[in-house]
Amino acid sequence: MSGERATPDYFAPESVADARRRLAEEEGFVKVVAGGQTLMLLFRQGFVQADALVDVSRLPELSGLSTGDGRARVGATTTYADLAAHEVADRVTMLGEACNGIADRQVRNAGTIGGALCHADPAFDIVPPLLCLDAEVSIASEDGHRRLPLSAFLVGHMRTDLGPDELLEGVAFDLPAPEQSGSAYEKHAAVDDGWTTVGAATLVTVSDGTFFDVRVGLTAVADTAVRSPAVESALVGNPVTEDAIEAASEEVIADIDPLDDLSGSAEYKRGLAGTLVARSLATATDRAGGDL
Amino acid sequence: MNVTFELDGERRTVETPPDRPLRELLRQECDRKSVKTGCDSGRCGSCTVLLDGAAVKSCLIMAAQVDGRSVTTVEGIDDGTLGREVQDAFEEAFAIQCGYCTPGFVLSGLSYLRDNPDADREELRSALSGNVCRCTGYEKILDAVERVAGTGN
Numbered sequence: 001m002s003g004e005r006a007t008p009d010y011f012a013p014e015s016v017a018d019a020r021r022r023l024a025e026e027e028g029f030v031k032v033v034a035g036g037q038t039l040m041l042l043f044r045q046g047f048v049q050a051d052a053l054v055d056v057s058r059l060p061e062l063s064g065l066s067t068g069d070g071r072a073r074v075g076a077t078t079t080y081a082d083l084a085a086h087e088v089a090d091r092v093t094m095l096g097e098a099c100n101g102i103a104d105r106q107v108r109n110a111g112t113i114g115g116a117l118c119h120a121d122p123a124f125d126i127v128p129p130l131l132c133l134d135a136e137v138s139i140a141s142e143d144g145h146r147r148l149p150l151s152a153f154l155v156g157h158m159r160t161d162l163g164p165d166e167l168l169e170g171v172a173f174d175l176p177a178p179e180q181s182g183s184a185y186e187k188h189a190a191v192d193d194g195w196t197t198v199g200a201a202t203l204v205t206v207s208d209g210t211f212f213d214v215r216v217g218l219t220a221v222a223d224t225a226v227r228s229p230a231v232e233s234a235l236v237g238n239p240v241t242e243d244a245i246e247a248a249s250e251e252v253i254a255d256i257d258p259l260d261d262l263s264g265s266a267e268y269k270r271g272l273a274g275t276l277v278a279r280s281l282a283t284a285t286d287r288a289g290g291d292l
Numbered sequence: 293m294n295v296t297f298e299l300d301g302e303r304r305t306v307e308t309p310p311d312r313p314l315r316e317l318l319r320q321e322c323d324r325k326s327v328k329t330g331c332d333s334g335r336c337g338s339c340t341v342l343l344d345g346a347a348v349k350s351c352l353i354m355a356a357q358v359d360g361r362s363v364t365t366v367e368g369i370d371d372g373t374l375g376r377e378v379q380d381a382f383e384e385a386f387a388i389q390c391g392y393c394t395p396g397f398v399l400s401g402l403s404y405l406r407d408n409p410d411a412d413r414e415e416l417r418s419a420l421s422g423n424v425c426r427c428t429g430y431e432k433i434l435d436a437v438e439r440v441a442g443t444g445n
Contacts, residue, residue: 010293010310010356033354040352041333043311053310057357081346104422105400106337109346110353193421 076114182287300368
C-alpha cells in the first residue's frame with residue numbers, strides 16, 4: 001500500500017432494513033456512522049480505516065425518544081441535545097445532568113447515544129446513568145433481533161458484544177417511579193465540560209426513612225463503565241443519614257480499578273470516586289425526598 | 293461522491309470523498325474561508341457552522357452527512373436578521389481582537405439566542421464553552437452576546 005489512504009465506500013441506507021442488509025453484504029471492515037464526533041477523530045488519527053461506511057445518521061426510525069407503559073425507548077441516533085431537551089431528562093435528573101456536562105453544545109448537537117454506547121469508552125458520561133437504570137440495548141441484523149442488558153453489551157475497554165453485521169438500534173429502560181426516587185450525576189473534569197476524570201451516577205429510592213433501592217454507576221474508573229454493588233449493598237436497608245452515605249461511599253474502591261494517566265493517578269481517582277459517589281448520593285437522596 | 297446541500301441559501305452540488313471533514317469541503321470547494329481551521333480535533337470551535345440551524349463543529353462532521361441538509365456560515369447572514377444583530381454587537385462591544393475565532397462565536401451565539409432569547413450571562417458562558425478565543429477576550433464576547441439577549445446595559 002502506498003501512503004495514500006483509500007477512500008471508503010459510502011452508503012446512506014434508506015431504511016433500517018436497508019442498513020441491516022448493507023451490513024450483511026459489504027465485505028471488509030464496515031463502520032457504522034452516527035454523529036461522527038468520535039469517529040472523525042479516529043479517521044484523522046489513523047486509528048480507524050474502514051473499507052465501507054454505512055451512515056445511519058439520517059434514518060428517522062432510529063432517532064428520538066418515546067415513552068409508554070412506564071418505559072423509555074431511546075433511538076440509537078438520538079443526540080445528547082435531543083435527550084437533554086426531553087421530559088425524560090427532567091424526570092430522570094442524572095440523564096440530563098450527564099448529557100449537559102458532555103463536551104459542549106456543538107458536540108451535543110451531533111453526538112449520539114448509540115454512538116457513545118458502541119464506542120464504549122469508559123470515560124463517556126452517558127453510560128453509567130443507563131447502567132443504573134438497568135438499560136437494555138436492542139440489536140438487529142439480517143438474522144433477526146436480540147436484546148441484552150447494557151452491562152452485558154459492554155465487554156471490555158472500548159469493546160462491545162456487537163457483531164460486524166449487527167446494528168445497535170436503541171436502548172430502553174424502565175422509568176423510575178417519580179415518588180420517593182431521585183437521581184444525580186456528579187463528575188470531575190480538569191476544565192468545565194472537559195473530559196471526565198471520574199464520574200458518579202446514582203439512583204436512589206427511599207421508603208420510611210430507609211434506603212430501599214440504590215444504584216451506583218461510575219465513569220472512567222475501569223475498563224468499562226461499571227456499577228458498584230459494594231456501595232449499593234452497603235446502603236440498602238440502612239436509615240437515610242449522611243453517615244450511612246459516607247460509610248457506604250468508601251466501599252466503592254472494591255468495584256473500581258482506575259489507571260494512572262494524564263487525568264490523575266489511580267490513587268487520586270480512588271479517593272475522588274468515593275467523594276463523588278457520596279456527593280451524588282446526597283443529591284439523589286434529597287431529590288428522592290429523603291431527609292438527611 | 294456527489295453531495296448536494298443548501299449552503300447559505302444557495303443549492304450546491306460538490307464532488308468529495310465521503311469522509312472528508314465538512315470544514316475542508318466548505319473552505320476548499322465552496323470558498324467559505326470564514327470557516328476557520330484551529331485545533332483540528334473538535335475542541336476550539338473555530339470551524340463552527342450551523343447544520344439545519346444547529347451549531348456543530350465542521351471538523352467533526354463528515355462531508356457526506358450534509359447531503360440533503362442546510363449549512364449556514366457567517367457569510368450567509370443577512371441584514372435585518374438576528375445574526376446581523378449579533379455581528380453588530382461584536383463590533384460595538386469590542387468583542388473582536390485578532391478575529392480568528394469570531395465567525396465561530398457569532399454562529400454559536402446566534403444559534404443559542406435563537407432558542408434562548410432571554411439567556412443570562414451564566415447561561416451564555418456555558419453555551420459558548422465550545423469556542424475558544426486565544427486572545428482571551430471572553431468577557432467582551434459575553435458582553436456582545438448578552439447585549440443581544442437584552443439583559444446587558
